Amino acid sequence: MRRVLVVLLVVLGLASFSLAQTTVRVGVLLPISTVAGKAALNGVQLGVDQVNAGGKVKIELVVVDDGNAPAAAVPALTKLMTVDRVDIVIGGLASGVTFALSGPVKQYNPLFLCIGAASSVVEQAFSDYGRFFHYHPWDYHNVAAALGFFKSLYDDGARRVAILYEDGPFGSAGIQTYRQQLQNQGYTVQAEPFKSGSGSFTAILTRFRSFRPDILYWIGYDVDALPIAAQTRQVGLEPKLIYGAPPAWPLGFEKNNLSNDIAGMTAWLPSVANNESRRFVNLYRRKFNEITDEYMAPMGYVIALSLGRAAEAANSADKDRIAAELARVQMDTPFGPLSFKPSDTGRTRFQGFNQSIWLQFQYLEGSRRPVFPANRAARPLRFPGNY
Amino acid sequence: MELLLQTLINGILAAGIYALVASGLALAVGVVGIVNFAHGEFSMIGAFVSYLLFVSAGIDPIISLGLAAMVLFLVGAITYYGLIRPVLAAPELNQMLLTFGISVALQNIALLVFGADTRVVSTSYQGSTIALGSISFGVPPFAAFVLSVGLLGALYWFLGRTRLGFAVRAVAQNRLAPGLLGIETQQIYLLAFGLSAALAGVAGVMLSVMLYASPTVGFAYTLKAFAIIVMAGLGNLRGVVPAAIILALAEAFVSTYVPGGGGWVEAVFFLVIFIALTWRSWRVP
Numbered sequence: 001m002r003r004v005l006v007v008l009l010v011v012l013g014l015a016s017f018s019l020a021q022t023t024v025r026v027g028v029l030l031p032i033s034t035v036a037g038k039a040a041l042n043g044v045q046l047g048v049d050q051v052n053a054g055g056k057v058k059i060e061l062v063v064v065d066d067g068n069a070p071a072a073a074v075p076a077l078t079k080l081m082t083v084d085r086v087d088i089v090i091g092g093l094a095s096g097v098t099f100a101l102s103g104p105v106k107q108y109n110p111l112f113l114c115i116g117a118a119s120s121v122v123e124q125a126f127s128d129y130g131r132f133f134h135y136h137p138w139d140y141h142n143v144a145a146a147l148g149f150f151k152s153l154y155d156d157g158a159r160r161v162a163i164l165y166e167d168g169p170f171g172s173a174g175i176q177t178y179r180q181q182l183q184n185q186g187y188t189v190q191a192e193p194f195k196s197g198s199g200s201f202t203a204i205l206t207r208f209r210s211f212r213p214d215i216l217y218w219i220g221y222d223v224d225a226l227p228i229a230a231q232t233r234q235v236g237l238e239p240k241l242i243y244g245a246p247p248a249w250p251l252g253f254e255k256n257n258l259s260n261d262i263a264g265m266t267a268w269l270p271s272v273a274n275n276e277s278r279r280f281v282n283l284y285r286r287k288f289n290e291i292t293d294e295y296m297a298p299m300g301y302v303i304a305l306s307l308g309r310a311a312e313a314a315n316s317a318d319k320d321r322i323a324a325e326l327a328r329v330q331m332d333t334p335f336g337p338l339s340f341k342p343s344d345t346g347r348t349r350f351q352g353f354n355q356s357i358w359l360q361f362q363y364l365e366g367s368r369r370p371v372f373p374a375n376r377a378a379r380p381l382r383f384p385g386n387y
Numbered sequence: 388m389e390l391l392l393q394t395l396i397n398g399i400l401a402a403g404i405y406a407l408v409a410s411g412l413a414l415a416v417g418v419v420g421i422v423n424f425a426h427g428e429f430s431m432i433g434a435f436v437s438y439l440l441f442v443s444a445g446i447d448p449i450i451s452l453g454l455a456a457m458v459l460f461l462v463g464a465i466t467y468y469g470l471i472r473p474v475l476a477a478p479e480l481n482q483m484l485l486t487f488g489i490s491v492a493l494q495n496i497a498l499l500v501f502g503a504d505t506r507v508v509s510t511s512y513q514g515s516t517i518a519l520g521s522i523s524f525g526v527p528p529f530a531a532f533v534l535s536v537g538l539l540g541a542l543y544w545f546l547g548r549t550r551l552g553f554a555v556r557a558v559a560q561n562r563l564a565p566g567l568l569g570i571e572t573q574q575i576y577l578l579a580f581g582l583s584a585a586l587a588g589v590a591g592v593m594l595s596v597m598l599y600a601s602p603t604v605g606f607a608y609t610l611k612a613f614a615i616i617v618m619a620g621l622g623n624l625r626g627v628v629p630a631a632i633i634l635a636l637a638e639a640f641v642s643t644y645v646p647g648g649g650g651w652v653e654a655v656f657f658l659v660i661f662i663a664l665t666w667r668s669w670r671v672p
Contacts, residue, residue: 033502068503167650193650197607199598202397202524203642204649206390222505226513227598233514234525235393248504250599252442256509 023058024317026307027080027110029091029101031068036248037093039294040115044090046280046287046297047304057311059304062086066093070100077101081108087319088113090303093296094247095119096169102126111319111326113303115296118142119173120345127347131323135303135352137267138343143178145358146245146265149372151185153215156383158240160188162213164204164228166196166220170247175219197223201231214240222250229258232387240384248294259363261385267357268295268334269368271378277334293368298334306331306338326350389521390643396524398639399632403532404593406631408608409615410539410624411586417622418559418579421471422479424486426612427605428493429459429584433591434600435501441508441595448508448596452534455592456585463584467577475576490609497602505599513596531593538589539628542582546624555579559622607653614656618663634659 028044031037041063048059062084066073080086081104088111092098098117102125105112114122114134118141126132137145150161161182165171172193179189190211192204201224208216216239218228225244232242244264253259270281270291280298285291310326311317327350330339335357343351360372362381371381408430415423436455440446470489474482515526546552557565558575566572587605594604615634619626638655642648 031503033498035502035504038502164649193647195650195653197603198653199594199607200401200638200642200652201649202401203394203639203652206393206397207643210390223599223601225505226507230514230525230527230597234516234523234528235397236516236518236523250505250507252507252509256507256513257511258514 021056021058022311022315022317023060024088024307024311024322025060025062025084025086027077027084027086027089027091028061028063029066029073029076029080029089030063030093030115031097032063032065034068034248035251036116036294036296037066037068039292040093040296040300042284042288042292043297043300043302044304045300046283047301047308049287050283051304051308051311054308054312057308059308059311066091066097068094068097070097073097073101074104077104077108081110087111087317088307088322090115090300090307092117092122095122098122099125102129105129105132111323113307115299115303119169121169121173123343123345123347130349131319132348133323133326133340133350133352134343134348135299135338137353137355137357138351139174140344141353141355142245142265142358143174143181145355145360147181147185148355149243149265149360150182150187150215152372153241153383154185154187158214158383159186160190160211160213161215161217162208162211162239163189163191164194164201164216164218164220165191166224167193168196170221171196171219194220194224196221199223199227201228202235205231205235205237209235209237213237215243216241217243217245219245222246222248222253225250225253225262226256226258229256229262229387233258238387242385242387254363254366254368261362261364261382261387263360263362263371263381263385264368265358265360266293266295266368267353267359268298269293269359269361269370271370272334272359272376274332274334274336276332280334295335302333302335302338305333393522394639394643395636396522397643398636400524400528400532400635401639402628402631402635403528403535404590404597405608405611405615405635406539406628407531407535407586407590407593408605409612409619409631410535410542410627411583411590412609412612413616413619413622413624413627414542414579414586415583416616417624418555419467419471419475419576419583420562421475421580422483422486423583424483424609425466425489425493426583426587427607427609428490428497429463429587430591430594430605430608431493431497431600431602432462433459433588434595434604435497435591436588437592437595438506438508438600447510448592449510449530452589452592455588459588459591460581460585462588464577464581466584467580471580472573472576494602494606501600501602503602505601507599508595510596527593527597531597534589534593536628538586539624542586542624551578611656614659614663617660 064076090113092114093116095117111131118139242262313325314321340350359370361368362371369379412426433455437448437451440451554570615630618630642652
């Protein structure tokens, strides 16, 4: 009889524990065939492991591939909402894809936790949607961070900037503003468009030669990185700094000698020295037996942790109660402190990070090293670089 | 004057890789009579062969050229035997849809296996430069040009000086008559399609050195190759190098001398196709 009572008590105890645990079903919509998308997914899964280990909230993930293309992303979101019936979606890495998702998101009304999508076109598209939490900085934050770096280069004697920008929405959207702001800093600017992926830069770079730029600044994609690095040398351009702003860098680029001294911008590197970053690196290495340079990994991790914290505070799986708690979240992250405020333009209500998370790096001896701002630099910037 | 000379050199060297891709396509069109939309994907496979040999065994892409050519010859031969041969007698639209399907399938297989990311190899000569006074150019595009001229020279020699080459030309001119003379038409087709794929593979290896390896690397070059073979005259191998030089020079001049020309450069080949087709339609009564 006593044994039966003990068993009953244990069962009741377990039952009450499971009743206290909030289960949240979350859709994850990412381009998992890309390095950035896979890193983001790894980060989300790592964060979910941490939340679930806490015991108060259980997050269940339903992962779908957005194919890095609107044509694949919209049906994938529709499946998440109508078949998997999730109320919360983590996704929106690429701006073009996220812009295409704005209509279906407003149709199905999930709590949308946006991991990337820096274009202010996306900000405009979600301006009337109250369940939109944007963690990544907007493009004007990116510009502000890059301009801070360019100001320091001006102080170091740089005067002429040659800008190579791809002629699609990514490269050409803010080029006039950018040009104007660089001129306001005192730079002389020459800007030329190019077709991303063409691999043909010799003609434009030859024309830049008479301009004798101190900085060659290219705004394009990973496919352009190696041809630009090689052809800059081949035409004898010899800038003092090559600065690139692609959304991702090619795999193996750091091992190529041509990458040496090329600078760029990222939100995080494993060498970033703060407690949350170190903790993330340890957890990531333990789970995946490797570490990544992709800042989308800690971004995914931060989203999962903040969601877990909000769900715990809400003590409910209801998306609106979770959204209300998420709006109040304040936490330390590998990028620095996170809290949500209206965006700088006032178009969206919940903006997470701003320009303060960006750091400038330089490829030095086969890896990316933070070089700016000074308080986060691991190495001094090599300026002029050797190209 | 210096800018003009540099632009001329830039254009002529760019023609090397164009001619390499286009000559394979011209062979497939001229001999087998098939418009192969998957030709660029054969280049993509060549680029990945080079990349895989580099990352797994540290083999320099220049050494992988021969192996990539053999692998692609095999891929081309299998593609011909399994997919192209059954539709040779079918309407041209069916053939084009088939090769378009092969192109999409190969791209998606590459996406599944390698993902969408761009991958680069690392060699000591990628940034190497040859300087002649104030004019300079890169070693890889120069090597691609020399390789292209050499391979096309060898191809012309093969077609013009060997019995097998005569047989290939005979089949290209008439599908039925060579069979009556004892020439195995199917084997000639297989050889030509395999050679076409091998040339694309060699071009792919050079692309891995000069640009990158990715599932879409061959696409842009297929479009340019079509412009070149249209300009040269469909199936005319001897016209490929001059046509490639004209296209590459046109791109270089637009890019250098037209304000904002870098954004227009990809439109040049459409203009070339338009002009070539219009000019031909006026010439033919």
